[in-house]
Amino acid sequence: MPTTQELIAISPEIILALWALSVMFLDLLIAQSRKSILAYWSLLGLLLAGGAEFSLWGREEILFQGAFVQDNLSLFLDLVLLLATGLSLLMAKGYIKDLEMEHGEYYTLTLFATLGGMLMAGAGDLLIVFLGLEVLSLSLYVLSGFRRTEPMAQEASLKYFLLGAFASGFLLYGIALVFGSTGTTLLGGIAVAITEGGLLGDPLLLLGLGLLGVGLSFKVALVPFHMWTPDVYEGAPTPVAGYMSVVAKAAGFAAALRIFLSAFLQLAGDWTLLLSLLALLTMSGGNIIALAQSNMKRLLAYSSIAHAGYILLGVIALNSWGLSSVLFYLAAYGFMNLGAFAVIVALRDGEREYLALNDYAGLGSRHPLLALSMAIFMLSLAGVPPTAGFLAKFYIFGAAVQAGYGWLAILAVLNSVLAAFYYLRVIVIMYMREPAGQVAKMTHSPALALAIFLAVIGTVQLGLFPAAVVELAQASLFPFLGS
Amino acid sequence: MEAFFWVVAIPATVSAVGVVMMRDTVYSALLLVVHLLAVAVLFVLLNAQLIAAVQVVVYAGAIMVLFLFVIMMLGLGRGEGVKEKLPLQRPVALLFGGAMAILLGVVMSQTTIQPVAGALTPGDVLAMGGNTQVVGRLLFSDYLLAFEVTSILLLVAIIGAVVLAKRRL
Amino acid sequence: MPGCKTYAILFPAMLQDYLLLAVLLVVATIFPIGGLITAFIIRPHRPGKIKGDTYECGLETIGETWVQFRVQYYIYALVFLIFDIETIFLLPWAVAYNQLGLFSLIEMFIFLALLLGGLVYAWRKGALEWI
Numbered sequence: 001m002p003t004t005q006e007l008i009a010i011s012p013e014i015i016l017a018l019w020a021l022s023v024m025f026l027d028l029l030i031a032q033s034r035k036s037i038l039a040y041w042s043l044l045g046l047l048l049a050g051g052a053e054f055s056l057w058g059r060e061e062i063l064f065q066g067a068f069v070q071d072n073l074s075l076f077l078d079l080v081l082l083l084a085t086g087l088s089l090l091m092a093k094g095y096i097k098d099l100e101m102e103h104g105e106y107y108t109l110t111l112f113a114t115l116g117g118m119l120m121a122g123a124g125d126l127l128i129v130f131l132g133l134e135v136l137s138l139s140l141y142v143l144s145g146f147r148r149t150e151p152m153a154q155e156a157s158l159k160y161f162l163l164g165a166f167a168s169g170f171l172l173y174g175i176a177l178v179f180g181s182t183g184t185t186l187l188g189g190i191a192v193a194i195t196e197g198g199l200l201g202d203p204l205l206l207l208g209l210g211l212l213g214v215g216l217s218f219k220v221a222l223v224p225f226h227m228w229t230p231d232v233y234e235g236a237p238t239p240v241a242g243y244m245s246v247v248a249k250a251a252g253f254a255a256a257l258r259i260f261l262s263a264f265l266q267l268a269g270d271w272t273l274l275l276s277l278l279a280l281l282t283m284s285g286g287n288i289i290a291l292a293q294s295n296m297k298r299l300l301a302y303s304s305i306a307h308a309g310y311i312l313l314g315v316i317a318l319n320s321w322g323l324s325s326v327l328f329y330l331a332a333y334g335f336m337n338l339g340a341f342a343v344i345v346a347l348r349d350g351e352r353e354y355l356a357l358n359d360y361a362g363l364g365s366r367h368p369l370l371a372l373s374m375a376i377f378m379l380s381l382a383g384v385p386p387t388a389g390f391l392a393k394f395y396i397f398g399a400a401v402q403a404g405y406g407w408l409a410i411l412a413v414l415n416s417v418l419a420a421f422y423y424l425r426v427i428v429i430m431y432m433r434e435p436a437g438q439v440a441k442m443t444h445s446p447a448l449a450l451a452i453f454l455a456v457i458g459t460v461q462l463g464l465f466p467a468a469v470v471e472l473a474q475a476s477l478f479p480f481l482g483s
Numbered sequence: 484m485e486a487f488f489w490v491v492a493i494p495a496t497v498s499a500v501g502v503v504m505m506r507d508t509v510y511s512a513l514l515l516v517v518h519l520l521a522v523a524v525l526f527v528l529l530n531a532q533l534i535a536a537v538q539v540v541v542y543a544g545a546i547m548v549l550f551l552f553v554i555m556m557l558g559l560g561r562g563e564g565v566k567e568k569l570p571l572q573r574p575v576a577l578l579f580g581g582a583m584a585i586l587l588g589v590v591m592s593q594t595t596i597q598p599v600a601g602a603l604t605p606g607d608v609l610a611m612g613g614n615t616q617v618v619g620r621l622l623f624s625d626y627l628l629a630f631e632v633t634s635i636l637l638l639v640a641i642i643g644a645v646v647l648a649k650r651r652l
Numbered sequence: 653m654p655g656c657k658t659y660a661i662l663f664p665a666m667l668q669d670y671l672l673l674a675v676l677l678v679v680a681t682i683f684p685i686g687g688l689i690t691a692f693i694i695r696p697h698r699p700g701k702i703k704g705d706t707y708e709c710g711l712e713t714i715g716e717t718w719v720q721f722r723v724q725y726y727i728y729a730l731v732f733l734i735f736d737i738e739t740i741f742l743l744p745w746a747v748a749y750n751q752l753g754l755f756s757l758i759e760m761f762i763f764l765a766l767l768l769g770g771l772v773y774a775w776r777k778g779a780l781e782w783i
Contacts, residue, residue: 001755002627017635021766021769024642024769024773025769025772025773028772028773028776028777063628064625064627064628065624065625067625067626067627067628067629068628103646103652105642105645105646105652108642109639109642109643109646112635112638112639112642115635119632125629127626127629128628128629128632131629131632131633131636132632134636135632135635135636135639138636138639138640138643139639139643141643142642142643142646142647145647146646148646148647157647180596181594181596181597182599183597183598183599184599193599197597202594203589203590203593203594204590204591204594204596207586207587207590527670533743533744536740536743537740540736540739540740541733541736541737541740544736545732545733545736545737546733548729548732548733549726549729549730549733552725552726552729553726556725556726611748611751612747612748613747615743615744615747615748616744616747616748616751617748618744618748619744619745619746619747619748619749619751619752620748620751620752622741622744622745623745623748623752623755623756623759627759630741630759630763631759631762631763633741633763634738634762634763634766634767635766637734637737637738637766637767637770638766638767638769638770640730640734641730641731641734641767641770641771641773641774642770642773644726644727644730644731644734644779645727645773645774645777645779648723648724648726648727648730648779649724649727649777649778649779650724651778652777
């Protein structure tokens with residue numbers, strides 16, 4: 001029976017679950033013309049859950065016989081997830097209305113997806129990792145097909161579902177093999193079993209770990225498990241694509257951090273080598289293919305793949321600097337990537353979206369503020385100082401060098417240079433190129449403007465005054481590395 | 484009892500191969516029923532009665548209904564050969580699938596799974612009335628969170644089904 | 653090895669339980685097949701075109717027999733599946749109820765309430781209407 005203390009410690013998750021339910025029921029009562037109330041109601045829920053997270057800061061609670069851990073790491077990641085969810089809801093409010101898909105389910109599923117991500121971030125048991133991942137994925141399969149009459153959306157949803165289900169199979173098989181080898185699914189228990197049972201070179205355990213890795217790699221879209229990403233991002237509604245690119249990735253990395261740090265730290269020698277290969281493939285693959293893209297959503301899809309590669313560097317480095325920079329990177333990435341997607345959402349004429357790169361021509365003079373925001377996001381994604389993206393990269397590459405992965409850091413820097421080409425090209429097109437026909441129209445909406453404004457603030461703030469967030473990120477890893 | 488294992492395992496494997504090889508999807512589905520029932524018997528042999536019941540009720544029952552529903556009501560029944568657009572797909576899939584199978588085989592043959600002493604002795608299990616009772620007790624103690632999250636997962640599945648399949652929301 | 657011991661202790665008891673089941677299974681298989689074989693042996697063999705039709709009596713079928721139904725019907729099957737899984741969770745709870753006490757009742761109530769919420773949702777959305 002859960003104690004009151006346990007219920008308090010898991011209150012952010014409970015609040016979010018109750019809120020998602022309340023949205024589901026309110027949706028049944030509210031008339032179609034007033035559905036946007038649900039957006040504000042959902043945002044309120046996110047704020048409350050975020051407040052609960054803040055009030056729990058500094059605690060380290062192991063709940064439900066070890067199945068769930070509410071410590072600074074989960075709280076930090078939860079805050080990133082909640083923030084990203086809030087931004088994407090601000091983007092979505094007008095968008096789903098204009099595209100005639102303003103249904104309450106959009107908000108319900110988004111909240112449930114975030115709940116799934118939060119469960120992954122705090123998982124202390126492989127079962128909870130799996131269940132959280134399924135709650136997140138199931139909601140995302142539906143959300144990516146939310147424009148139900150659009151063939152592209154149906155394709156995106158189906159593709160994501162089939163590959164995602166396949167990946168879940170790998171993950172589950174990995175969990176089964178790990179359980180077979182260690183006799184437990186508790187992350188802490190696995191570490192104990194490895195030490196006590198002398199399982200360091202156990203082939204069954206290694207195979208299980210490998211399959212777990214494959215399953216998670218699918219979900220965070222590492223090369224060569226990335227094939228679904230561009231098609232899904234292109235077909236999904238733009239706010240959903242932005243949401244996925246941040247929340248699914250942050251949740252996946254959260255689970256990976258939990259699994260690798262709590263359960264398999266002793267096997268680090270085995271998995272860091274594989275992960276460094278994956279990191280190299282991911283950043284190079286993502287960046288090279290991104291160079292050839294002419295569609296903004298596909299470009300950001302490949303860019304998000306490349307960023308996953310950079311983030312992996314921090315996991316590989318496996319020192320306190322590297323791991324806290326993973327957290328910082330996720331926060332920075334959340335702001336700049338969602339910001340870029342918000343600009344795409346803004347560049348819309350009712351139902352018609354301007355997605356081609358060439359549509360951005362002349363934006364600089366026609367919509368100067370929007371173009372400036374986009375320029376900031378692009379510079380940050382490219383890693384140009386003084387933006388958040390620069391510091392995030394700086395920390396993570398530095399950590400890799402410190403951990404003895406100098407070669408990987410050099411290749412990552414080269415990759416960033418390569419990536420700068422396609423990010424800067426967007427800026428060049430916006431400011432230098434004359435539009436071929438009419439300049440793309442922009443949709444004005446206070447919520448969307450707020451989303452872009454917050455993303456700009458976040459991107460610049462983390463770039464200029466990172467100390468507060470860096471401290472939070474460092475405080476988050478205390479229980480793991482003891483430093 | 485070894486012999487009984489093979490009596491069940493061989494039909495399970497043969498029917499599983501049949502599911503993939505049959506040209507007519509209805510035959511595939513029916514062979515799948517055979518396979519699922521055989522696996523249910525294997526679960527019983529492992530003393531996992533609840534899982535066996537799940538296997539029969541959910542898989543051989545409900546999920547097969549879904550399969551046949553799709554095959555027969557949505558008019559996808561005839562096994563028209565799907566034209567392959569990627570000629571390399573089959574050999575590459577065979578290569579990687581084969582490699583995976585060999586890897587699994589080697590690993591399994593090299594491993595002896597260490598039994599881990601649980602919290603309950605076999606005597607306790609008998610005293611409680613069997614494995615299903617133990618599962619019930621664990622579900623409401625150690626796996627409480629997983630149990631409740633499952634209900635949320637099922638709820639999301641209901642919403643998803645309605646959103647994707649309902650013509651007007 | 654405790655695993656083996658469990659097996660050794662539980663298996664004889666199990667075998668008796670399942671022996672009855674196996675007998676039932678065998679009888680249930682023999683019964684219809686035996687009936688079919690008997691009928692095959694003693695029935696007269698007079699095949700004809702009309703007898704070979706899909707339906708010997710009743711209406712003639714128009715068009716193809718494979719008709720595409722609306723995907724909407726599929727929601728029933730899906731909702732059925734979900735509640736079927738819910739039933740599976742009720743089983744261990746019910747079996748172990750005596751050992752669990754009041755708290756499990758509350759827990760199960762929450763579980764059922766969530767899924768009942770799903771049913772209310774599907775109902776109100778009209779997903780259960782037959783059109």
